[in-house]
Amino acid sequence: MIAKTHFAARIMLIALFCCNTALALPLVEKQTFTTKQFALFSGKVLPEVTVGWESYGELNEAKDNVILITHYFSGSSHAAGKYHEDDAQPGYWDAIIGPGKPIDTSKYFVISVDSLANLSAYDDNVITTGPASVNPETNKPYGLDFPVVTIRDFVNVQKAVLESLGIRKLHAVIGPSMGSMQAIDWASAYPQWVPRMVSVIGSGQSDAWTTAALEHWARPIRLDKNWNDGDYTRQEPPTEGLVSALMLITQQALHPAFFNQQGNSIDYQPVEPAPLEDIRQSHSIVNWLEQRARSRADKMDANHLLYLVRACQLFVAGHKDSLQQGLSTIKAKTLFMPAANDLLLMPYLSTRTYEQLRKAGKNSHYAELQGNLGHLEGVLDIQEQGEKLKSFLNDDK
Amino acid sequence: MIAKTHFAARIMLIALFCCNTALALPLVEKQTFTTKQFALFSGKVLPEVTVGWESYGELNEAKDNVILITHYFSGSSHAAGKYHEDDAQPGYWDAIIGPGKPIDTSKYFVISVDSLANLSAYDDNVITTGPASVNPETNKPYGLDFPVVTIRDFVNVQKAVLESLGIRKLHAVIGPSMGSMQAIDWASAYPQWVPRMVSVIGSGQSDAWTTAALEHWARPIRLDKNWNDGDYTRQEPPTEGLVSALMLITQQALHPAFFNQQGNSIDYQPVEPAPLEDIRQSHSIVNWLEQRARSRADKMDANHLLYLVRACQLFVAGHKDSLQQGLSTIKAKTLFMPAANDLLLMPYLSTRTYEQLRKAGKNSHYAELQGNLGHLEGVLDIQEQGEKLKSFLNDDK
Numbered sequence: 001m002i003a004k005t006h007f008a009a010r011i012m013l014i015a016l017f018c019c020n021t022a023l024a025l026p027l028v029e030k031q032t033f034t035t036k037q038f039a040l041f042s043g044k045v046l047p048e049v050t051v052g053w054e055s056y057g058e059l060n061e062a063k064d065n066v067i068l069i070t071h072y073f074s075g076s077s078h079a080a081g082k083y084h085e086d087d088a089q090p091g092y093w094d095a096i097i098g099p100g101k102p103i104d105t106s107k108y109f110v111i112s113v114d115s116l117a118n119l120s121a122y123d124d125n126v127i128t129t130g131p132a133s134v135n136p137e138t139n140k141p142y143g144l145d146f147p148v149v150t151i152r153d154f155v156n157v158q159k160a161v162l163e164s165l166g167i168r169k170l171h172a173v174i175g176p177s178m179g180s181m182q183a184i185d186w187a188s189a190y191p192q193w194v195p196r197m198v199s200v201i202g203s204g205q206s207d208a209w210t211t212a213a214l215e216h217w218a219r220p221i222r223l224d225k226n227w228n229d230g231d232y233t234r235q236e237p238p239t240e241g242l243v244s245a246l247m248l249i250t251q252q253a254l255h256p257a258f259f260n261q262q263g264n265s266i267d268y269q270p271v272e273p274a275p276l277e278d279i280r281q282s283h284s285i286v287n288w289l290e291q292r293a294r295s296r297a298d299k300m301d302a303n304h305l306l307y308l309v310r311a312c313q314l315f316v317a318g319h320k321d322s323l324q325q326g327l328s329t330i331k332a333k334t335l336f337m338p339a340a341n342d343l344l345l346m347p348y349l350s351t352r353t354y355e356q357l358r359k360a361g362k363n364s365h366y367a368e369l370q371g372n373l374g375h376l377e378g379v380l381d382i383q384e385q386g387e388k389l390k391s392f393l394n395d396d397k
Numbered sequence: 398m399i400a401k402t403h404f405a406a407r408i409m410l411i412a413l414f415c416c417n418t419a420l421a422l423p424l425v426e427k428q429t430f431t432t433k434q435f436a437l438f439s440g441k442v443l444p445e446v447t448v449g450w451e452s453y454g455e456l457n458e459a460k461d462n463v464i465l466i467t468h469y470f471s472g473s474s475h476a477a478g479k480y481h482e483d484d485a486q487p488g489y490w491d492a493i494i495g496p497g498k499p500i501d502t503s504k505y506f507v508i509s510v511d512s513l514a515n516l517s518a519y520d521d522n523v524i525t526t527g528p529a530s531v532n533p534e535t536n537k538p539y540g541l542d543f544p545v546v547t548i549r550d551f552v553n554v555q556k557a558v559l560e561s562l563g564i565r566k567l568h569a570v571i572g573p574s575m576g577s578m579q580a581i582d583w584a585s586a587y588p589q590w591v592p593r594m595v596s597v598i599g600s601g602q603s604d605a606w607t608t609a610a611l612e613h614w615a616r617p618i619r620l621d622k623n624w625n626d627g628d629y630t631r632q633e634p635p636t637e638g639l640v641s642a643l644m645l646i647t648q649q650a651l652h653p654a655f656f657n658q659q660g661n662s663i664d665y666q667p668v669e670p671a672p673l674e675d676i677r678q679s680h681s682i683v684n685w686l687e688q689r690a691r692s693r694a695d696k697m698d699a700n701h702l703l704y705l706v707r708a709c710q711l712f713v714a715g716h717k718d719s720l721q722q723g724l725s726t727i728k729a730k731t732l733f734m735p736a737a738n739d740l741l742l743m744p745y746l747s748t749r750t751y752e753q754l755r756k757a758g759k760n761s762h763y764a765e766l767q768g769n770l771g772h773l774e775g776v777l778d779i780q781e782q783g784e785k786l787k788s789f790l791n792d793d794k
Contacts, residue, residue, distance in 0.1 A: 042674065144676055146676075148672070148673055148675070150673070206667050207653065207657050207665070208656060208657045208660020208682045209648075209653035209656045209657055209660070211665070211667065211680050211682055212656070212680075212686050215686070216613075216645045219617060220620055223622075223637055223638055223641060225620075241620055244616040244620060247609075247613065247616070251613070256743065259606045259609070263605020263606070268605040268608070269713075270602050270712055270713040271713060271716050276545055276711055277439065277545065278545070279541050279545050279627075279703060279704065279707060280541065283609075283710055285608055285609050286609055286612045286710075289612070307676065310672060313667070314667055314668055316668060319668050320668075321668075346653065
């Protein structure tokens, strides 16, 4: 018995300190969900919806240990773990999702679903239905015949996935950025499902500023001659417009304090010879930003970007006439985590939502992410508030 | 004598309280300046430069009462006054330029010059040389054959205008935004000319962040199918690209606190029927922003915008290897006036420049503009720091 315990302890020590595999998730497998005649918030109907999803941890017998993660604009359901041992990176929130981590997969069944019109339509690890999907009525891609979809529709797809697994209630819903919109909409639209909601770098509504700001992401795509009113082929897509959009999104999701470090690392100089000599040349920092965007563009669909922009523009909690109305139905204990130097969804958007909930007498909490990344602090540095998140999730409601 | 004084006093009272003409500038007349074989900072030569300029107040005999105003990105030399009695608006800084105002035209000769590649190339009140000008070697518009021009070149054109009037020294140089870059470059490149320099909503250099951010203004134009590598006609210009650029510039020059007031005034709702029904429709706030941009676009030239972007991207004080080097030659007493909630040229850019000057033992001052406009605070609400500006200008150096 002593020898056996000693052996187990050694194995555990090796696991913890040598290979660290005790803290890693098992390899992740993408699942597929399909439903027919899916009714949208607009009243229109999609003949078929197919989306991908993935999960970490085990669903308990009572099916009441479920944490739903709702993803950001250019993200997917790959929130944690790796598909293959040799993946360069795990899912985006791997720092907080796993055994013993703040979102503890030894306790919770953590699940995430690819959005409709997911940006990365041509990523092998993303399964989505959107304007690039084949319209069963024409056997051609939908293009702009695809109906406008909303944050509520993403929520309803997630709800259908959960219901297909026999789940009728969440332990919590948590999401960053566009994922925060989904989390808030969940709490507003389905209050009986949601006892806990965490909004990271988010907003309770797209105000006039945000709706207009999102439009700048769409316009370069519509200007691209290959876009052709949304009717293009996989062989001749509007790549230049998409690259422009991604460059803008990337910069707006960062903060000068971080961005200028990148400038330093490529020895940025204002008076560079090439852009002084030739209007067609660019500064090295611009080339860096463009190359970064271009390397991501080939897995993405430009029309999908337009539809995601629209979904975000149309967002207000509960899709009601006002933020106040939308928040009024929320029963969840809520936590708002803006990033202090976020320039894309500035902290006032979280503060306003949090304060309205407090004013209405609801159980709402607030904790800012610090650091110099800007908006992306909520994706790349979320572990900074890991303890706060952990105690929020584990407290009784 | 008593009667005469009484009469003069009555005239003054009538002037002050009845028509208020004592505080208004006389009507302004645009002047033209031409020079040949103009050597640019890049080493290239423009065969001819023609620019407009205007002035307010009288040049004294010693020609030492000159205040130069350097204009912002979409501005012109029309800094104050009206061309006609029935002009809807006076020049942009009319609130601080005029008899008895902080920049007092009863003491100073105030002068401003249209930039090279001025954005409003087709405005009757703007005279500029840029890519839309006819290349005397081909008798066709330059297009992208126009050489890259820099903030230093704008400064050197201004210097040539001043020298043509027999002026050899300024009392002060003052400018907002891109005008601040010119003012700082003046102080660095020609320290003997500049005893006083005021940088409003400006920067001592375009850092990596700013250079990349400016690129987003250029890309929609290059995407427009009418742009055609800069070779387009006045009849078929790249208007859609230009409108996209102007929409982005307008929003970045404002702050949500102000922008959302506009949203309120058009009864902004996230869930609007038209954009929910049709991906080709937009929210009313987007339409407002677009209409505003479109109404300005027909007097502007898209290539000119690209060249102004480049001039700003290439800027560092003195066009030296570093900000520190550029600031080292400055002899002027300096004043930095960022806008506290500026999202376009954030206050850190002014602070950094101010602090480097202080560190080098120079006579530098700092005063923030408050208010909710964002960057445009420095154009539309500058009078808020009028007294500070007045005492800065009137103090002995």
